[in-house]
Amino acid sequence: MLYVVIVFLWTAILLYLLLGGADFGAGIIEFFTSRKNRGRTRRTMYQAIGPVWEANHMWLIITIVILFVGFPSIYATMSVYLHIPLTAMLLGIIARGTAFVFRHYDAVKDDMQKLYNRIFIYSSVITPLFLGIIAASTVSRQIDLQAQDFLSAYVFSWLNGFSVAVGLFTVCICGFLAAVFIIGETDSEADRQFFTRKAKWMIISAVLCGVLVFTASYIENIPLVDWVFGKPAGILAITAASLSLPFLWYGLTHGKAIIIRLLAGFQVCMILFAATYRHFPNIVLLKHGGYLSLIEHQGQEKTIEALAWALLIGSIFILPALFYLLYSFEKKKPGEA
Amino acid sequence: MALSLGFHIIFACIGMVMPFFMAVAHYKWLRTGNEVYRNLTKAWSKGVAIFFATGAVSGTVLSFELGLLWPVFMEHAGPIFGMPFSLEGTAFFIEAIALGFFLYGWNRFNAWFHWFTGVVVGISGLVSGILVVAANAWMNSPAGFDYVNGEYLNIDPIKAMFNDAWFSQALHMSIAAFVATGFAVAGIHALMMLKGKNVAFHAKAFRIAAAFGAVAAILQPISGDISAKDVARRQPAKLAAMEAHFHTEEKAPLIIGGIPDMQEKKVNYAIKIPGGLSFLAHGDFNAEVTGLDKIPEENQPPVAVTHYAFQIMVGLGVVMMIIALLYFLALWKKKQWLQKRWLLRLFVIATPMGFIAIEAGWTVTEVGRQPWIINGIMRTADAVTPMPGIVYSFYIFTAVYLSLSFIVAFLLYRQIRMVGKLYDHSSEPSKAI
Ligand code: HDD
Ligand code: HEM
Ligand code: HEM
Numbered sequence: 001m002l003y004v005v006i007v008f009l010w011t012a013i014l015l016y017l018l019l020g021g022a023d024f025g026a027g028i029i030e031f032f033t034s035r036k037n038r039g040r041t042r043r044t045m046y047q048a049i050g051p052v053w054e055a056n057h058m059w060l061i062i063t064i065v066i067l068f069v070g071f072p073s074i075y076a077t078m079s080v081y082l083h084i085p086l087t088a089m090l091l092g093i094i095a096r097g098t099a100f101v102f103r104h105y106d107a108v109k110d111d112m113q114k115l116y117n118r119i120f121i122y123s124s125v126i127t128p129l130f131l132g133i134i135a136a137s138t139v140s141r142q143i144d145l146q147a148q149d150f151l152s153a154y155v156f157s158w159l160n161g162f163s164v165a166v167g168l169f170t171v172c173i174c175g176f177l178a179a180v181f182i183i184g185e186t187d188s189e190a191d192r193q194f195f196t197r198k199a200k201w202m203i204i205s206a207v208l209c210g211v212l213v214f215t216a217s218y219i220e221n222i223p224l225v226d227w228v229f230g231k232p233a234g235i236l237a238i239t240a241a242s243l244s245l246p247f248l249w250y251g252l253t254h255g256k257a258i259i260i261r262l263l264a265g266f267q268v269c270m271i272l273f274a275a276t277y278r279h280f281p282n283i284v285l286l287k288h289g290g291y292l293s294l295i296e297h298q299g300q301e302k303t304i305e306a307l308a309w310a311l312l313i314g315s316i317f318i319l320p321a322l323f324y325l326l327y328s329f330e331k332k333k334p335g336e337a
Numbered sequence: 338m339a340l341s342l343g344f345h346i347i348f349a350c351i352g353m354v355m356p357f358f359m360a361v362a363h364y365k366w367l368r369t370g371n372e373v374y375r376n377l378t379k380a381w382s383k384g385v386a387i388f389f390a391t392g393a394v395s396g397t398v399l400s401f402e403l404g405l406l407w408p409v410f411m412e413h414a415g416p417i418f419g420m421p422f423s424l425e426g427t428a429f430f431i432e433a434i435a436l437g438f439f440l441y442g443w444n445r446f447n448a449w450f451h452w453f454t455g456v457v458v459g460i461s462g463l464v465s466g467i468l469v470v471a472a473n474a475w476m477n478s479p480a481g482f483d484y485v486n487g488e489y490l491n492i493d494p495i496k497a498m499f500n501d502a503w504f505s506q507a508l509h510m511s512i513a514a515f516v517a518t519g520f521a522v523a524g525i526h527a528l529m530m531l532k533g534k535n536v537a538f539h540a541k542a543f544r545i546a547a548a549f550g551a552v553a554a555i556l557q558p559i560s561g562d563i564s565a566k567d568v569a570r571r572q573p574a575k576l577a578a579m580e581a582h583f584h585t586e587e588k589a590p591l592i593i594g595g596i597p598d599m600q601e602k603k604v605n606y607a608i609k610i611p612g613g614l615s616f617l618a619h620g621d622f623n624a625e626v627t628g629l630d631k632i633p634e635e636n637q638p639p640v641a642v643t644h645y646a647f648q649i650m651v652g653l654g655v656v657m658m659i660i661a662l663l664y665f666l667a668l669w670k671k672k673q674w675l676q677k678r679w680l681l682r683l684f685v686i687a688t689p690m691g692f693i694a695i696e697a698g699w700t701v702t703e704v705g706r707q708p709w710i711i712n713g714i715m716r717t718a719d720a721v722t723p724m725p726g727i728v729y730s731f732y733i734f735t736a737v738y739l740s741l742s743f744i745v746a747f748l749l750y751r752q753i754r755m756v757g758k759l760y761d762h763s764s765e766p767s768k769a770i
Pocket of ligand 1: 470477502505506507509510512513514516517557558560561562564565566567568650651652653654655657690691692694695696697698699700701702
């Protein structure tokens with residue numbers, strides 16, 4: 001049963017990265033769009049993500065619930081030592097979610113729109129930045145259970161070059177996902193070209209940030225290269241991801257919406273796989289060589305069993321409904337008058 | 338934490354009750370084809386979208402805050418009372434999906450399928466409310482594990498979920514949500530009717546909301562009585578604090594109002610009904626009721642806060658019940674009252690009462706449970722995060738919630754002001770777009 005729970009945890013993280021990521025990306029693209037094109041970007045984005053944005057963020061809740069029910073000591077450690085970036089991310093989530101809804105449901109369209117937009121855009125960048133920082137901090141070995149002073153316990157646990165680089169990388173990935181997703185939603189050739197250009201830019205920045213991540217890990221003595229390339233599976237995953245890049249580029253240039261979506265999803269999946277499998281089941285690596293492991297630090301058996309059943313039964317209800325939601329808003333029909 | 342919850346609960350209640358109002362309006366539109374009902378459904382659904390998003394983000398914050406603020410508590414309690422939270426996750430998910438269908442599904446789906454998705458939003462909201470209250474009830478009435486030498490053994494998450502307190506608390510909470518939302522919505526529409534704006538529209542809205550609110554307000558004291566008997570059995574210290582009941586005695590009086598004097602251990606200026614408390618707590622005018630004197634000093638909850646909060650809740654509950662009874666009287670016997678301004682005025686005055694009662698009620702359960710975070714097992718002081726400087730976090734969130742409340746109120750105000758333009762073309766054709 002433990003493995004059922006772990007599979008759900010991993011899948012929830014992946015789906016949050018893909019769907020929630022595309023959602024954040026919508027704001028990131030807006031951030032990198034010149035003022036005169038923003039209106040257009042916003043409209044296309046809204047049509048594409050409006051109906052599903054709420055559901056996209058549920059994956060984060062599922063992740064958290066699995067952690068605190070199934071792996072309480074891991075959750076507790078992360079909440080204590082990563083308090084600050086978690087809080088920052090939460091503030092980002094609040095600001096973003098409310099701004100998104102407010103700007104569409106405010107009955108009067110006036111200058112308040114500018115304020116909502118600004119909040120939406122900035123928080124769309126900040127939230128995934130901290131998400132990436134948090135993720136990187138779990139493996140950067142800077143969480144120090146013996147730390148005595150405030151700075152080393154609560155600040156340097158997450159503030160380092162590697163974490164920040166991963167944060168930037170996450171931002172690029174999100175922007176890339178959004179651009180790729182939107183391409184299939186556009187209805188004019190001009191829009192399609194516009195978002196294709198964005199997607200290409202995002203790929204380039206993601207690759208540059210990837211280089212930055214490796215550089216930072218080298219400087220800070222994090223054996224990232226070994227994790228990723230140390231075992232055949234990792235090499236395979238990364239090679240597959242890299243090899244699919246040219247196809248992706250080709251797909252982009254030739255407007256094959258389905259192919260590029262699948263490839264983009266595949267790449268993110270491979271990156272997450274390469275980043276996690278090597279130190280599985282240890283998901284948090286601590287300073288001085290300690291670690292927190294999904295197997296050693298699992299909750300009691302009965303809890304894990306109940307959790308697994310709850311997840312399995314829940315997915316019977318959720319998945320069909322979710323697919324139907326995505327499917328029915330894919331077939332474009334006239335919307336609200 | 339208390340702040341986030343107090344904020345979240347308002348949005349959560351509206352998020353779980355409004356869909357039912359919408360479903361009724363929507364049903365009437367589909368049945369009668371009366372445009373006003375369609376517009377009403379649309380107007381309300383915009384409100385719900387705003388509240389849902391705010392409720393959802395504040396809920397997301399809560400699920401993190403549990404760990405950010407109470408890591409020690411969550412480390413031990415998470416695996417035990419996590420069951421309702423994991424099921425709640427499912428319920429939220431379904432709610433979010435259904436809401437996607439509902440809000441964006443106008444003219445896209447079969448009309449009844451569309452209606453049904455709206456009902457699903459309400460039902461899954463209600464289920465998630467019940468589940469999360471079951472988690473809170475576990476803190477009042479821990480079950481489903483053995484506590485041996487500071488270790489939590491033989492965990493049984495199912496038993497933990499169906500603890501002694503879950504039923505009475507979940508029932509009371511669900512009804513409370515209907516009371517509060519019903520009265521708040523009815524009050525706003527009553528105000529607009531008094532102002533003579535778009536009366537046809539607001540009268541229909543008022544009727545739906547007032548009916549829900551009034552039925553619930555009459556049921557609420559009954560369910561409150563069930564809760565009180567439950568508390569008397571499982572948390573005598575809380576009951577004693579609620580009632581400022583200092584001395585254990587038989588034929589205990591029911592104390593209404595008054596100022597508790599902690600030094601002298603008595604309540605000044607209160608109305609006392611002999612035997613009333615014994616009856617309410619144990620169903621027998623002569624029963625013995627445990628007072629604070631039987632509880633060790635270090636295990637006593639803050640009496641004054643609990644007592645005042647309890648009085649506020651019950652007082653408002655009684656007032657709303659009376660308004661509800663008057664309203665039904667008007668509907669069935671005194672039709673002419675429905676034309677009178679005073680009845681509407683009463684509803685306007687009652688607009689915030691339900692939500693004040695909800696906040697007060699939570700203060701009763703939560704402060705009344707102190708100093709325990711898990712009743713009788715873990716103290717609140719032992720559960721808190723070791724990180725220093727936590728007050729700053731508190732200041733930030735206070736500022737955020739204050740500004741959010743402000744914006745939501747502002748948006749609502751704008752929605753209501755735009756009713757004439759957007760939703761009610763019939764009564765003021767000149768203003769139509
Ligand atoms: C509209 C709101 C509202 C109204 C009118 C009332 N209550 Fe209430 N009450 C709540 C809203 C609420 C609440 C916020 O929903 C609480 C907090 C926790 C809970 O389960 O419900 C609560 C808790 C609560 C408790 C503590 C339960 C526990 O700790 O398990 C008792 C004993 C009562 N109530 C009793 C009453 C009585 C006798 C009322 C008579 C009129 C009453 N309530 C009206
Ligand atoms: C499922 C729901 C809830 C859970 C799990 C929960 C959890 C907690 C916890 C862990 C504490 C202990 C920490 C403390 O003493 O401050 C607490 C206290 C408190 N809670 Fe809640 N709570 C819930 C609902 C609410 C709601 C809706 C309110 C809204 C008004 C509320 C008001 C308070 C207050 C006022 C305290 C402070 C008591 C004191 O410090 O004396 N709670 N709650
Ligand atoms: C410890 C306390 C609580 C936690 C951790 C919590 C968690 C959450 C979360 C994560 C969401 C967002 C789900 C979404 O995106 O749809 C949410 C929404 C919601 N919560 Fe809570 N919640 C708590 C207390 C409560 C209480 C006391 C109630 C009410 C009885 C409640 C009822 C709801 C409802 C109905 C929603 C749906 C959102 C809406 O319709 O506006 N929650 N909650």
